[in-house]
Amino acid sequence: xxxxxxxxxxxxAGSTALISLAAIAIGVCVGVVVCAGALARNRLLNGLSRLYxxxxxxxxxxxxxxxxxxxLPALGVEVSSLSAALLALSLCTAAYQAENLRxxxxxVPRSLIEAADxxxxxxAQRFRRIEAPIAVRLMLPSxxxxxxxxxxxxxxxxxxxxxxxxxxxxxxxxxxxxxxxxYAAAGLLYxxxxxxxxxxxxxAERRLRVRLS
Amino acid sequence: xxxxxxxxxxxxxxxxxxxxxSADVLAEVKKAAVLKVGTETQFAPFDYIDSGxxxxxxxxxxxxxxxxxxxxxxxxxxxxxGVLPGLEAAKFDIVAGPAIITKERLERYTFSxxxxxxxxxxxxxxxxxxxKKPEDIAGKAVGGGRGSNQLAQLKTFAATLTPPATVxxxxxxxxxxxxxxxxxxxxxxxSLPNAAAAAKARPDMxxxxxxxxxxxxxxxxxxxxxxxxxxxxxxxxxxxxKLKKDGRMAAxxxxxxGTTFDMPAMAAASAI
Numbered sequence: 001x002x003x004x005x006x007x008x009x010x011x012x013a014g015s016t017a018l019i020s021l022a023a024i025a026i027g028v029c030v031g032v033v034v035c036a037g038a039l040a041r042n043r044l045l046n047g048l049s050r051l052y053x054x055x056x057x058x059x060x061x062x063x064x065x066x067x068x069x070x071x072l073p074a075l076g077v078e079v080s081s082l083s084a085a086l087l088a089l090s091l092c093t094a095a096y097q098a099e100n101l102r103x104x105x106x107x108v109p110r111s112l113i114e115a116a117d118x119x120x121x122x123x124a125q126r127f128r129r130i131e132a133p134i135a136v137r138l139m140l141p142s143x144x145x146x147x148x149x150x151x152x153x154x155x156x157x158x159x160x161x162x163x164x165x166x167x168x169x170x171x172x173x174x175x176x177x178x179x180x181x182x183y184a185a186a187g188l189l190y191x192x193x194x195x196x197x198x199x200x201x202x203x204a205e206r207r208l209r210v211r212l213s
Numbered sequence: 214x215x216x217x218x219x220x221x222x223x224x225x226x227x228x229x230x231x232x233x234x235s236a237d238v239l240a241e242v243k244k245a246a247v248l249k250v251g252t253e254t255q256f257a258p259f260d261y262i263d264s265g266x267x268x269x270x271x272x273x274x275x276x277x278x279x280x281x282x283x284x285x286x287x288x289x290x291x292x293x294x295g296v297l298p299g300l301e302a303a304k305f306d307i308v309a310g311p312a313i314i315t316k317e318r319l320e321r322y323t324f325s326x327x328x329x330x331x332x333x334x335x336x337x338x339x340x341x342x343x344x345k346k347p348e349d350i351a352g353k354a355v356g357g358g359r360g361s362n363q364l365a366q367l368k369t370f371a372a373t374l375t376p377p378a379t380v381x382x383x384x385x386x387x388x389x390x391x392x393x394x395x396x397x398x399x400x401x402x403x404s405l406p407n408a409a410a411a412a413k414a415r416p417d418m419x420x421x422x423x424x425x426x427x428x429x430x431x432x433x434x435x436x437x438x439x440x441x442x443x444x445x446x447x448x449x450x451x452x453x454x455k456l457k458k459d460g461r462m463a464a465x466x467x468x469x470x471g472t473t474f475d476m477p478a479m480a481a482a483s484a485i
Binding site for chain 2: 005008068074142160161168170171172173174175177179
């Protein structure tokens with residue numbers, strides 16, 4: 001494998017990284033909203049959130065991609081390859097992140113919430129001082145898991161015509177007939193990208209660590 | 214070429230229902246002065262990425278066709294699983310696969326006039342001296358691409374041998390050729406131009422087993438089979454016929470395949 005081919009892979013890995021990071025960021029934001037809905041007492045909000053989660057977790061990402069790319073234009077909405085890919089990745093990962101968030105909030109000990117109520121905190125105070133800090137610490141590992149999973153799943157977006165690292169590796173291996181070194185290089189690039197993500201996750205956990213005096 | 218992904222096939226049904234047909238595709242193409250062509254870019258020597266550049270027989274041929282029609286060519290590169298759904302959803306108007314023209318496929322799609330011969334040949338490992346002619350695969354494991362015409366022909370051929378060869382199915386040529394290199398099969402069936410390209414790209418690893426066998430088959434470009442697309446396919450055919458007459462087609466075939474082919478004039482006549 002020449003440097004030129006490796007450079008092409010690195011370039012494609014750049015698209016993988018950018019699209020995945022954008023999807024992770026949008027996914028967490030949408031996930032927060034969906035999680036809020038899923039935890040709400042309002043029946044309608046609750047139902048909508050649960051519907052959202054079951055759709056985006058239930059339909060395979062590959063099919064979601066094709067739905068966004070092919071079905072939306074048929075309904076009169078023009079979408080580019082890139083926006084279809086970003087839309088599907090973000091909305092899909094949002095469903096998983098919403099469940100991760102919900103899991104975090106459900107795991108906040110009941111006794112702490114009762115204690116907060118006892119000392120007269122308002123609901124907002126209780127959320128800011130007790131529930132959110134505890135929940136965030138609890139859900140960080142699983143949210144990082146999902147971030148890494150969506151980075152890997154981004155290999156699927158080539159089906160709507162976005163060139164990312166897996167697709168580039170396929171292109172190069174089918175024209176050079178040397179799949180092994182090319183896929184090995186692509187694997188290495190994924191390893192580096194997930195390494196950076198995992199490192200960021202650890203850093204965040206360390207920053208948020210509770211120090212017992 | 215192979216048909217990948219049952220999942221995608223299921224989704225095609227949806228698109229077929231929802232696909233909004235325009236009145237006349239050729240008129241729209243002329244108006245925009247752009248012909249959108251869908252392709253896979255993993256089908257050397259027809260269409261592939263060479264050091265980052267999209268090149269191949271298709272690229273040159275469509276450049277000439279575009280010139281004849283007075284339109285720009287805009288390439289839309291998708292994995293094969295997305296190419297036919299994309300055609301049906303009108304993301305582009307013709308597919309530069311190309312695909313072998315078969316009677317079964319003609320029932321669902323329109324094909325251009327033949328552009329190359331695609332009779333089946335085998336790739337083997339260059340180091341394998343036991344296989345000198347196609348019949349030498351008797352009793353051994355061989356492979357072909359799922360859904361491909363080459364696989365169907367290989368199966369027919371394998372069954373006539375004593376003892377018959379075992380045929381394994383692969384998602385695509387990349388996987389099959391990787392298994393050939395790994396020694397799990399002794400030969401992989403591809404169309405003659407593709408098989409020759411593999412042997413040429415990696416002479417240290419792959420060899421070509423001649424002669425080609427099975428029924429003579431031809432490659433054509435794929436279009437939608439609706440009335441709106443008929444005029445476009447006719448215009449593409451007219452352009453290709455012109456290239457055939459003035460020798461440009463033969464020059465392109467010589468450039469990319471190292472040989473020229475005698476081809477039937479019409480898609481229907483070349484279907485197998």
